[in-house]
Amino acid sequence: MITSISVVGAGNCGCAFAADLENRGVRVLLYAHPDHSTNVDAIRKNGFLESIGIVEGRFYPAVSTDMREALQFSNIVIIAVPSYAQDNILSELEKFDLRNHIIIAASGNFFTLVARERIRARYLLETSASPYGSRMVDGKQSEQQLTDSWYGINVFGFKTVMPIGSLPTDIDAELRTDISAIFPGSLQWCRNVIETAFYNFNGVLHPITAIMNAGWIEHTKGDFYFYQEGMTPSVTKIMQAIDNERVAIANEYGARVTSCLKQMNTYYGLNHGSLNEFAKGSTLHSTMKLCPTSMQHRYLVEDLPYVLVPWYELGLKAGKQSPFIRSLILWSSMINNTDYLGAGRNLKAL
Structure with missing residues:
Protein backbone atom coordinates (compact mmCIF):
# COMPACT_ATOMS: atom_id res chain seq x y z
CA MET A 1 0.00 0.00 0.00
CA ILE A 2 1.35 3.39 -1.04
CA THR A 3 1.12 6.00 1.73
CA SER A 4 3.27 8.81 0.30
CA ILE A 5 3.99 10.17 -3.16
CA SER A 6 6.19 12.94 -4.52
CA VAL A 7 4.64 14.89 -7.39
CA VAL A 8 7.14 16.71 -9.60
CA GLY A 9 5.43 19.66 -11.26
CA ALA A 10 2.97 22.04 -9.65
CA GLY A 11 0.84 22.95 -12.63
CA ASN A 12 -2.64 21.80 -13.61
CA CYS A 13 -1.88 18.08 -13.48
CA GLY A 14 0.46 18.17 -10.48
CA CYS A 15 -1.88 20.18 -8.28
CA ALA A 16 -4.82 17.98 -9.28
CA PHE A 17 -2.81 14.92 -8.25
CA ALA A 18 -1.88 16.60 -4.95
CA ALA A 19 -5.46 17.53 -4.08
CA ASP A 20 -6.94 14.18 -5.11
CA LEU A 21 -4.30 12.05 -3.39
CA GLU A 22 -4.43 14.07 -0.18
CA ASN A 23 -8.22 13.81 -0.29
CA ARG A 24 -7.81 10.01 -0.42
CA GLY A 25 -5.43 9.93 2.53
CA VAL A 26 -2.06 9.76 0.72
CA ARG A 27 0.66 12.12 1.92
CA VAL A 28 1.99 14.28 -0.93
CA LEU A 29 5.07 16.40 -1.48
CA LEU A 30 4.58 18.81 -4.36
CA TYR A 31 7.86 19.78 -6.03
CA ALA A 32 8.43 22.66 -8.42
CA HIS A 33 11.64 23.57 -10.20
CA PRO A 34 13.09 26.73 -8.63
CA ASP A 35 12.61 28.59 -11.93
CA HIS A 36 8.90 27.65 -12.05
CA SER A 37 7.76 27.88 -8.45
CA THR A 38 4.80 30.30 -8.69
CA ASN A 39 2.17 27.79 -7.57
CA VAL A 40 4.34 26.23 -4.87
CA ASP A 41 5.13 29.71 -3.56
CA ALA A 42 1.41 30.53 -3.46
CA ILE A 43 0.58 27.28 -1.62
CA ARG A 44 3.36 27.95 0.87
CA LYS A 45 2.13 31.53 1.40
CA ASN A 46 -1.52 30.51 1.81
CA GLY A 47 -0.68 27.50 3.95
CA PHE A 48 -2.84 25.17 1.86
CA LEU A 49 -3.93 24.10 -1.62
CA GLU A 50 -7.61 24.77 -2.22
CA SER A 51 -9.54 22.68 -4.71
CA ILE A 52 -12.99 22.97 -6.25
CA GLY A 53 -14.93 20.78 -8.66
CA ILE A 54 -15.05 17.03 -8.18
CA VAL A 55 -12.34 17.31 -5.51
CA GLU A 56 -13.34 19.92 -2.94
CA GLY A 57 -11.53 21.15 0.12
CA ARG A 58 -8.35 22.58 1.53
CA PHE A 59 -5.34 20.30 1.43
CA TYR A 60 -1.93 20.56 3.01
CA PRO A 61 0.71 18.92 0.83
CA ALA A 62 4.35 19.44 1.67
CA VAL A 63 5.96 21.74 -0.90
CA SER A 64 9.56 22.02 -2.02
CA THR A 65 11.92 23.27 -4.70
CA ASP A 66 14.59 20.77 -3.63
CA MET A 67 14.69 17.57 -5.70
CA ARG A 68 16.67 15.73 -3.02
CA GLU A 69 13.87 16.41 -0.54
CA ALA A 70 11.28 15.17 -3.02
CA LEU A 71 13.16 11.91 -3.61
CA GLN A 72 13.67 11.34 0.11
CA PHE A 73 9.97 11.92 0.80
CA SER A 74 8.83 8.94 -1.30
CA ASN A 75 10.19 6.32 -3.67
CA ILE A 76 7.08 6.80 -5.83
CA VAL A 77 7.56 9.87 -8.03
CA ILE A 78 4.99 11.24 -10.46
CA ILE A 79 6.41 13.48 -13.19
CA ALA A 80 3.57 15.90 -13.98
CA VAL A 81 5.23 18.46 -16.23
CA PRO A 82 4.74 19.24 -19.93
CA SER A 83 6.87 17.15 -22.26
CA TYR A 84 9.07 20.13 -23.10
CA ALA A 85 10.02 20.39 -19.41
CA GLN A 86 10.91 16.71 -19.01
CA ASP A 87 14.51 17.24 -20.07
CA ASN A 88 15.08 19.72 -17.24
CA ILE A 89 13.59 17.26 -14.75
CA LEU A 90 15.79 14.45 -16.06
CA SER A 91 18.82 16.72 -15.60
CA GLU A 92 17.88 16.98 -11.93
CA LEU A 93 17.11 13.27 -11.51
CA GLU A 94 20.43 12.25 -13.05
CA LYS A 95 22.19 13.51 -9.92
CA PHE A 96 20.62 10.86 -7.67
CA ASP A 97 20.57 7.11 -7.09
CA LEU A 98 17.09 6.05 -8.20
CA ARG A 99 17.46 2.27 -8.08
CA ASN A 100 14.70 2.02 -5.47
CA HIS A 101 12.40 4.58 -7.08
CA ILE A 102 9.42 4.12 -9.36
CA ILE A 103 9.08 7.03 -11.79
CA ILE A 104 5.69 7.63 -13.42
CA ALA A 105 5.35 10.25 -16.16
CA ALA A 106 1.80 11.56 -16.59
CA SER A 107 1.69 12.00 -19.46
CA GLY A 108 4.76 10.43 -20.99
CA ASN A 109 4.90 10.91 -24.78
CA PHE A 110 7.78 8.41 -25.05
CA PHE A 111 9.37 9.77 -21.85
CA THR A 112 10.48 6.30 -20.76
CA LEU A 113 12.48 5.71 -23.95
CA VAL A 114 14.36 8.97 -23.39
CA ALA A 115 14.73 8.49 -19.63
CA ARG A 116 16.14 4.96 -19.84
CA GLU A 117 19.34 6.39 -21.34
CA ARG A 118 19.78 8.90 -18.54
CA ILE A 119 18.53 7.44 -15.25
CA ARG A 120 18.43 3.99 -13.66
CA ALA A 121 15.18 3.63 -11.76
CA ARG A 122 13.51 0.50 -10.43
CA TYR A 123 10.71 1.05 -12.94
CA LEU A 124 9.90 3.74 -15.48
CA LEU A 125 6.22 4.14 -16.34
CA GLU A 126 4.21 6.51 -18.45
CA THR A 127 0.55 7.20 -19.00
CA SER A 128 -0.95 8.29 -22.30
CA ALA A 129 -2.31 11.55 -20.86
CA SER A 130 -3.04 13.43 -17.69
CA PRO A 131 -5.76 11.58 -15.77
CA TYR A 132 -7.45 14.85 -14.80
CA GLY A 133 -9.31 17.65 -16.47
CA SER A 134 -8.06 20.53 -14.34
CA ARG A 135 -7.03 24.17 -14.40
CA MET A 136 -5.18 26.36 -11.95
CA VAL A 137 -7.33 29.41 -11.23
CA ASP A 138 -6.05 32.76 -10.03
CA GLY A 139 -9.40 34.58 -10.07
CA LYS A 140 -8.83 36.14 -13.48
CA GLN A 141 -10.44 33.46 -15.64
CA SER A 142 -14.03 34.58 -16.15
CA GLU A 143 -15.12 31.16 -17.42
CA GLN A 144 -14.55 29.80 -13.93
CA GLN A 145 -17.04 32.36 -12.52
CA LEU A 146 -14.89 32.92 -9.44
CA THR A 147 -14.03 36.03 -7.46
CA ASP A 148 -10.72 37.81 -7.90
CA SER A 149 -9.53 36.70 -4.46
CA TRP A 150 -9.64 32.96 -5.12
CA TYR A 151 -6.54 30.92 -5.98
CA GLY A 152 -6.41 27.15 -6.35
CA ILE A 153 -7.08 24.17 -8.57
CA ASN A 154 -10.34 23.37 -10.33
CA VAL A 155 -10.56 19.60 -10.90
CA PHE A 156 -13.51 19.38 -13.25
CA GLY A 157 -13.19 15.78 -14.40
CA PHE A 158 -11.06 12.68 -14.76
CA LYS A 159 -10.64 9.86 -17.23
CA THR A 160 -12.32 6.68 -16.04
CA VAL A 161 -9.69 4.56 -17.83
CA MET A 162 -6.02 5.43 -18.27
CA PRO A 163 -3.59 3.56 -20.58
CA ILE A 164 -0.21 2.98 -18.93
CA GLY A 165 2.97 1.15 -19.82
CA SER A 166 6.16 0.22 -17.98
CA LEU A 167 9.83 -0.32 -18.65
CA PRO A 168 10.74 -3.03 -17.91
CA THR A 169 7.40 -4.76 -18.37
CA ASP A 170 7.68 -7.32 -15.55
CA ILE A 171 5.63 -5.48 -12.91
CA ASP A 172 3.94 -8.07 -10.71
CA ALA A 173 0.25 -8.08 -9.77
CA GLU A 174 0.79 -6.64 -6.30
CA LEU A 175 2.73 -3.64 -7.55
CA ARG A 176 0.22 -3.10 -10.35
CA THR A 177 -2.51 -2.95 -7.72
CA ASP A 178 -0.56 -0.42 -5.68
CA ILE A 179 0.11 1.77 -8.74
CA SER A 180 -3.52 1.54 -9.82
CA ALA A 181 -4.58 2.98 -6.46
CA ILE A 182 -2.71 6.20 -7.29
CA PHE A 183 -5.08 7.07 -10.10
CA PRO A 184 -8.70 8.28 -9.90
CA GLY A 185 -9.88 5.76 -12.51
CA SER A 186 -8.86 2.28 -13.56
CA LEU A 187 -5.66 1.52 -15.45
CA GLN A 188 -5.44 -0.07 -18.87
CA TRP A 189 -2.09 -1.86 -18.85
CA CYS A 190 -0.50 -1.73 -22.28
CA ARG A 191 1.93 -4.34 -23.55
CA ASN A 192 4.72 -1.76 -23.73
CA VAL A 193 5.37 1.98 -23.55
CA ILE A 194 5.18 2.42 -27.32
CA GLU A 195 1.58 1.22 -27.27
CA THR A 196 0.85 3.65 -24.43
CA ALA A 197 2.26 6.60 -26.38
CA PHE A 198 -0.04 5.88 -29.31
CA TYR A 199 -3.00 6.42 -26.98
CA ASN A 200 -2.28 10.14 -26.49
CA PHE A 201 -5.18 11.71 -28.35
Whole structure:
Protein backbone atom coordinates (compact mmCIF):
# COMPACT_ATOMS: atom_id res chain seq x y z
CA MET A 1 0.00 0.00 0.00
CA ILE A 2 1.35 3.39 -1.04
CA THR A 3 1.12 6.00 1.73
CA SER A 4 3.27 8.81 0.30
CA ILE A 5 3.99 10.17 -3.16
CA SER A 6 6.19 12.94 -4.52
CA VAL A 7 4.64 14.89 -7.39
CA VAL A 8 7.14 16.71 -9.60
CA GLY A 9 5.43 19.66 -11.26
CA ALA A 10 2.97 22.04 -9.65
CA GLY A 11 0.84 22.95 -12.63
CA ASN A 12 -2.64 21.80 -13.61
CA CYS A 13 -1.88 18.08 -13.48
CA GLY A 14 0.46 18.17 -10.48
CA CYS A 15 -1.88 20.18 -8.28
CA ALA A 16 -4.82 17.98 -9.28
CA PHE A 17 -2.81 14.92 -8.25
CA ALA A 18 -1.88 16.60 -4.95
CA ALA A 19 -5.46 17.53 -4.08
CA ASP A 20 -6.94 14.18 -5.11
CA LEU A 21 -4.30 12.05 -3.39
CA GLU A 22 -4.43 14.07 -0.18
CA ASN A 23 -8.22 13.81 -0.29
CA ARG A 24 -7.81 10.01 -0.42
CA GLY A 25 -5.43 9.93 2.53
CA VAL A 26 -2.06 9.76 0.72
CA ARG A 27 0.66 12.12 1.92
CA VAL A 28 1.99 14.28 -0.93
CA LEU A 29 5.07 16.40 -1.48
CA LEU A 30 4.58 18.81 -4.36
CA TYR A 31 7.86 19.78 -6.03
CA ALA A 32 8.43 22.66 -8.42
CA HIS A 33 11.64 23.57 -10.20
CA PRO A 34 13.09 26.73 -8.63
CA ASP A 35 12.61 28.59 -11.93
CA HIS A 36 8.90 27.65 -12.05
CA SER A 37 7.76 27.88 -8.45
CA THR A 38 4.80 30.30 -8.69
CA ASN A 39 2.17 27.79 -7.57
CA VAL A 40 4.34 26.23 -4.87
CA ASP A 41 5.13 29.71 -3.56
CA ALA A 42 1.41 30.53 -3.46
CA ILE A 43 0.58 27.28 -1.62
CA ARG A 44 3.36 27.95 0.87
CA LYS A 45 2.13 31.53 1.40
CA ASN A 46 -1.52 30.51 1.81
CA GLY A 47 -0.68 27.50 3.95
CA PHE A 48 -2.84 25.17 1.86
CA LEU A 49 -3.93 24.10 -1.62
CA GLU A 50 -7.61 24.77 -2.22
CA SER A 51 -9.54 22.68 -4.71
CA ILE A 52 -12.99 22.97 -6.25
CA GLY A 53 -14.93 20.78 -8.66
CA ILE A 54 -15.05 17.03 -8.18
CA VAL A 55 -12.34 17.31 -5.51
CA GLU A 56 -13.34 19.92 -2.94
CA GLY A 57 -11.53 21.15 0.12
CA ARG A 58 -8.35 22.58 1.53
CA PHE A 59 -5.34 20.30 1.43
CA TYR A 60 -1.93 20.56 3.01
CA PRO A 61 0.71 18.92 0.83
CA ALA A 62 4.35 19.44 1.67
CA VAL A 63 5.96 21.74 -0.90
CA SER A 64 9.56 22.02 -2.02
CA THR A 65 11.92 23.27 -4.70
CA ASP A 66 14.59 20.77 -3.63
CA MET A 67 14.69 17.57 -5.70
CA ARG A 68 16.67 15.73 -3.02
CA GLU A 69 13.87 16.41 -0.54
CA ALA A 70 11.28 15.17 -3.02
CA LEU A 71 13.16 11.91 -3.61
CA GLN A 72 13.67 11.34 0.11
CA PHE A 73 9.97 11.92 0.80
CA SER A 74 8.83 8.94 -1.30
CA ASN A 75 10.19 6.32 -3.67
CA ILE A 76 7.08 6.80 -5.83
CA VAL A 77 7.56 9.87 -8.03
CA ILE A 78 4.99 11.24 -10.46
CA ILE A 79 6.41 13.48 -13.19
CA ALA A 80 3.57 15.90 -13.98
CA VAL A 81 5.23 18.46 -16.23
CA PRO A 82 4.74 19.24 -19.93
CA SER A 83 6.87 17.15 -22.26
CA TYR A 84 9.07 20.13 -23.10
CA ALA A 85 10.02 20.39 -19.41
CA GLN A 86 10.91 16.71 -19.01
CA ASP A 87 14.51 17.24 -20.07
CA ASN A 88 15.08 19.72 -17.24
CA ILE A 89 13.59 17.26 -14.75
CA LEU A 90 15.79 14.45 -16.06
CA SER A 91 18.82 16.72 -15.60
CA GLU A 92 17.88 16.98 -11.93
CA LEU A 93 17.11 13.27 -11.51
CA GLU A 94 20.43 12.25 -13.05
CA LYS A 95 22.19 13.51 -9.92
CA PHE A 96 20.62 10.86 -7.67
CA ASP A 97 20.57 7.11 -7.09
CA LEU A 98 17.09 6.05 -8.20
CA ARG A 99 17.46 2.27 -8.08
CA ASN A 100 14.70 2.02 -5.47
CA HIS A 101 12.40 4.58 -7.08
CA ILE A 102 9.42 4.12 -9.36
CA ILE A 103 9.08 7.03 -11.79
CA ILE A 104 5.69 7.63 -13.42
CA ALA A 105 5.35 10.25 -16.16
CA ALA A 106 1.80 11.56 -16.59
CA SER A 107 1.69 12.00 -19.46
CA GLY A 108 4.76 10.43 -20.99
CA ASN A 109 4.90 10.91 -24.78
CA PHE A 110 7.78 8.41 -25.05
CA PHE A 111 9.37 9.77 -21.85
CA THR A 112 10.48 6.30 -20.76
CA LEU A 113 12.48 5.71 -23.95
CA VAL A 114 14.36 8.97 -23.39
CA ALA A 115 14.73 8.49 -19.63
CA ARG A 116 16.14 4.96 -19.84
CA GLU A 117 19.34 6.39 -21.34
CA ARG A 118 19.78 8.90 -18.54
CA ILE A 119 18.53 7.44 -15.25
CA ARG A 120 18.43 3.99 -13.66
CA ALA A 121 15.18 3.63 -11.76
CA ARG A 122 13.51 0.50 -10.43
CA TYR A 123 10.71 1.05 -12.94
CA LEU A 124 9.90 3.74 -15.48
CA LEU A 125 6.22 4.14 -16.34
CA GLU A 126 4.21 6.51 -18.45
CA THR A 127 0.55 7.20 -19.00
CA SER A 128 -0.95 8.29 -22.30
CA ALA A 129 -2.31 11.55 -20.86
CA SER A 130 -3.04 13.43 -17.69
CA PRO A 131 -5.76 11.58 -15.77
CA TYR A 132 -7.45 14.85 -14.80
CA GLY A 133 -9.31 17.65 -16.47
CA SER A 134 -8.06 20.53 -14.34
CA ARG A 135 -7.03 24.17 -14.40
CA MET A 136 -5.18 26.36 -11.95
CA VAL A 137 -7.33 29.41 -11.23
CA ASP A 138 -6.05 32.76 -10.03
CA GLY A 139 -9.40 34.58 -10.07
CA LYS A 140 -8.83 36.14 -13.48
CA GLN A 141 -10.44 33.46 -15.64
CA SER A 142 -14.03 34.58 -16.15
CA GLU A 143 -15.12 31.16 -17.42
CA GLN A 144 -14.55 29.80 -13.93
CA GLN A 145 -17.04 32.36 -12.52
CA LEU A 146 -14.89 32.92 -9.44
CA THR A 147 -14.03 36.03 -7.46
CA ASP A 148 -10.72 37.81 -7.90
CA SER A 149 -9.53 36.70 -4.46
CA TRP A 150 -9.64 32.96 -5.12
CA TYR A 151 -6.54 30.92 -5.98
CA GLY A 152 -6.41 27.15 -6.35
CA ILE A 153 -7.08 24.17 -8.57
CA ASN A 154 -10.34 23.37 -10.33
CA VAL A 155 -10.56 19.60 -10.90
CA PHE A 156 -13.51 19.38 -13.25
CA GLY A 157 -13.19 15.78 -14.40
CA PHE A 158 -11.06 12.68 -14.76
CA LYS A 159 -10.64 9.86 -17.23
CA THR A 160 -12.32 6.68 -16.04
CA VAL A 161 -9.69 4.56 -17.83
CA MET A 162 -6.02 5.43 -18.27
CA PRO A 163 -3.59 3.56 -20.58
CA ILE A 164 -0.21 2.98 -18.93
CA GLY A 165 2.97 1.15 -19.82
CA SER A 166 6.16 0.22 -17.98
CA LEU A 167 9.83 -0.32 -18.65
CA PRO A 168 10.74 -3.03 -17.91
CA THR A 169 7.40 -4.76 -18.37
CA ASP A 170 7.68 -7.32 -15.55
CA ILE A 171 5.63 -5.48 -12.91
CA ASP A 172 3.94 -8.07 -10.71
CA ALA A 173 0.25 -8.08 -9.77
CA GLU A 174 0.79 -6.64 -6.30
CA LEU A 175 2.73 -3.64 -7.55
CA ARG A 176 0.22 -3.10 -10.35
CA THR A 177 -2.51 -2.95 -7.72
CA ASP A 178 -0.56 -0.42 -5.68
CA ILE A 179 0.11 1.77 -8.74
CA SER A 180 -3.52 1.54 -9.82
CA ALA A 181 -4.58 2.98 -6.46
CA ILE A 182 -2.71 6.20 -7.29
CA PHE A 183 -5.08 7.07 -10.10
CA PRO A 184 -8.70 8.28 -9.90
CA GLY A 185 -9.88 5.76 -12.51
CA SER A 186 -8.86 2.28 -13.56
CA LEU A 187 -5.66 1.52 -15.45
CA GLN A 188 -5.44 -0.07 -18.87
CA TRP A 189 -2.09 -1.86 -18.85
CA CYS A 190 -0.50 -1.73 -22.28
CA ARG A 191 1.93 -4.34 -23.55
CA ASN A 192 4.72 -1.76 -23.73
CA VAL A 193 5.37 1.98 -23.55
CA ILE A 194 5.18 2.42 -27.32
CA GLU A 195 1.58 1.22 -27.27
CA THR A 196 0.85 3.65 -24.43
CA ALA A 197 2.26 6.60 -26.38
CA PHE A 198 -0.04 5.88 -29.31
CA TYR A 199 -3.00 6.42 -26.98
CA ASN A 200 -2.28 10.14 -26.49
CA PHE A 201 -5.18 11.71 -28.35
CA ASN A 202 -3.98 15.26 -27.81
CA GLY A 203 -2.05 14.81 -31.05
CA VAL A 204 -5.29 13.97 -32.85
CA LEU A 205 -7.55 16.58 -31.26
CA HIS A 206 -5.51 19.71 -30.59
CA PRO A 207 -3.05 20.63 -33.38
CA ILE A 208 -5.40 20.35 -36.36
CA THR A 209 -8.10 22.30 -34.53
CA ALA A 210 -5.61 25.04 -33.66
CA ILE A 211 -4.26 25.25 -37.22
CA MET A 212 -7.71 25.28 -38.83
CA ASN A 213 -8.81 28.00 -36.40
CA ALA A 214 -5.57 30.03 -36.46
CA GLY A 215 -7.28 33.21 -37.64
CA TRP A 216 -9.93 32.98 -34.93
CA ILE A 217 -7.33 32.27 -32.25
CA GLU A 218 -5.16 35.21 -33.24
CA HIS A 219 -8.10 37.59 -33.69
CA THR A 220 -9.97 36.75 -30.47
CA LYS A 221 -6.96 35.73 -28.32
CA GLY A 222 -8.76 32.47 -27.61
CA ASP A 223 -12.21 33.85 -26.86
CA PHE A 224 -14.25 30.97 -28.24
CA TYR A 225 -15.15 27.39 -27.33
CA PHE A 226 -12.30 25.32 -28.74
CA TYR A 227 -14.16 22.01 -28.80
CA GLN A 228 -17.73 23.07 -29.37
CA GLU A 229 -17.08 25.83 -31.91
CA GLY A 230 -13.63 24.95 -33.26
CA MET A 231 -14.17 21.27 -34.03
CA THR A 232 -16.60 21.69 -36.91
CA PRO A 233 -17.53 18.88 -39.35
CA SER A 234 -14.74 19.89 -41.76
CA VAL A 235 -12.13 20.06 -38.99
CA THR A 236 -13.13 16.71 -37.52
CA LYS A 237 -13.06 15.14 -40.99
CA ILE A 238 -9.33 15.89 -41.20
CA MET A 239 -8.98 14.91 -37.54
CA GLN A 240 -10.39 11.48 -38.38
CA ALA A 241 -7.86 11.09 -41.19
CA ILE A 242 -5.04 11.88 -38.75
CA ASP A 243 -6.44 9.32 -36.34
CA ASN A 244 -6.56 6.71 -39.09
CA GLU A 245 -2.87 7.32 -39.75
CA ARG A 246 -2.09 6.99 -36.03
CA VAL A 247 -3.82 3.62 -35.86
CA ALA A 248 -2.07 2.39 -39.01
CA ILE A 249 1.38 3.32 -37.63
CA ALA A 250 0.62 1.78 -34.25
CA ASN A 251 -0.46 -1.47 -35.89
CA GLU A 252 2.93 -1.72 -37.57
CA TYR A 253 4.47 -1.99 -34.10
CA GLY A 254 1.94 -4.47 -32.77
CA ALA A 255 0.17 -1.80 -30.71
CA ARG A 256 -3.49 -2.69 -30.24
CA VAL A 257 -4.95 0.80 -30.11
CA THR A 258 -8.56 1.83 -30.59
CA SER A 259 -9.93 4.83 -32.45
CA CYS A 260 -9.83 8.24 -30.84
CA LEU A 261 -13.64 8.41 -30.75
CA LYS A 262 -14.03 5.01 -29.09
CA GLN A 263 -11.41 5.75 -26.46
CA MET A 264 -12.76 9.24 -25.68
CA ASN A 265 -16.21 7.71 -25.21
CA THR A 266 -14.60 5.16 -22.88
CA TYR A 267 -12.68 7.81 -20.94
CA TYR A 268 -15.76 9.84 -20.14
CA GLY A 269 -18.58 7.28 -20.21
CA LEU A 270 -20.15 8.65 -23.40
CA ASN A 271 -21.59 7.14 -26.57
CA HIS A 272 -21.14 9.69 -29.36
CA GLY A 273 -21.16 8.56 -32.97
CA SER A 274 -18.53 10.93 -34.37
CA LEU A 275 -15.73 13.23 -33.24
CA ASN A 276 -17.90 16.21 -34.14
CA GLU A 277 -20.70 14.91 -31.93
CA PHE A 278 -18.19 14.31 -29.12
CA ALA A 279 -16.84 17.87 -29.39
CA LYS A 280 -20.32 19.33 -29.12
CA GLY A 281 -21.83 16.83 -26.71
CA SER A 282 -19.11 16.25 -24.09
CA THR A 283 -20.12 18.52 -21.23
CA LEU A 284 -16.63 18.39 -19.78
CA HIS A 285 -15.15 19.80 -23.00
CA SER A 286 -17.90 21.99 -24.45
CA THR A 287 -18.84 24.12 -21.44
CA MET A 288 -15.37 25.65 -20.97
CA LYS A 289 -13.47 27.49 -23.67
CA LEU A 290 -10.19 25.56 -23.27
CA CYS A 291 -8.84 27.62 -26.15
CA PRO A 292 -5.27 28.73 -26.93
CA THR A 293 -4.65 32.46 -26.70
CA SER A 294 -1.90 32.24 -29.32
CA MET A 295 -0.29 29.77 -31.71
CA GLN A 296 2.56 29.28 -29.23
CA HIS A 297 0.24 27.30 -26.98
CA ARG A 298 1.01 23.77 -25.76
CA TYR A 299 -1.55 22.42 -28.23
CA LEU A 300 1.19 23.06 -30.80
CA VAL A 301 4.49 23.47 -28.94
CA GLU A 302 3.95 20.23 -26.98
CA ASP A 303 1.58 18.10 -29.04
CA LEU A 304 3.47 18.63 -32.31
CA PRO A 305 7.09 17.83 -31.35
CA TYR A 306 6.38 15.28 -28.61
CA VAL A 307 3.36 13.42 -30.00
CA LEU A 308 2.98 13.85 -33.76
CA VAL A 309 6.69 13.91 -34.62
CA PRO A 310 7.51 10.55 -32.98
CA TRP A 311 4.36 9.02 -34.49
CA TYR A 312 5.36 10.28 -37.93
CA GLU A 313 8.99 9.18 -37.63
CA LEU A 314 8.01 5.71 -36.42
CA GLY A 315 5.62 5.56 -39.34
CA LEU A 316 8.37 6.39 -41.84
CA LYS A 317 10.57 3.69 -40.36
CA ALA A 318 7.72 1.22 -40.92
CA GLY A 319 7.10 2.42 -44.49
CA LYS A 320 4.06 4.61 -43.72
CA GLN A 321 4.01 8.06 -45.35
CA SER A 322 1.21 9.58 -43.21
CA PRO A 323 0.56 12.64 -45.42
CA PHE A 324 -1.98 14.28 -43.10
CA ILE A 325 0.31 14.14 -40.08
CA ARG A 326 3.26 15.35 -42.17
CA SER A 327 1.27 18.28 -43.56
CA LEU A 328 0.17 19.30 -40.07
CA ILE A 329 3.77 19.21 -38.82
CA LEU A 330 4.96 21.35 -41.74
CA TRP A 331 2.16 23.92 -41.40
CA SER A 332 2.83 24.27 -37.69
CA SER A 333 6.57 24.56 -38.27
CA MET A 334 5.98 27.41 -40.68
CA ILE A 335 3.58 29.25 -38.37
CA ASN A 336 5.88 29.03 -35.35
CA ASN A 337 9.17 29.34 -37.24
CA THR A 338 10.35 26.06 -35.73
CA ASP A 339 11.61 22.90 -37.42
CA TYR A 340 9.51 20.49 -35.38
CA LEU A 341 10.80 17.47 -37.30
CA GLY A 342 14.36 18.41 -36.38
CA ALA A 343 13.72 19.73 -32.87
CA GLY A 344 11.03 17.29 -31.77
CA ARG A 345 11.19 13.84 -30.19
CA ASN A 346 12.33 12.19 -33.40
CA LEU A 347 13.95 8.78 -33.83
CA LYS A 348 17.37 10.17 -32.97
CA ALA A 349 16.00 11.55 -29.68
CA LEU A 350 14.36 8.21 -28.89
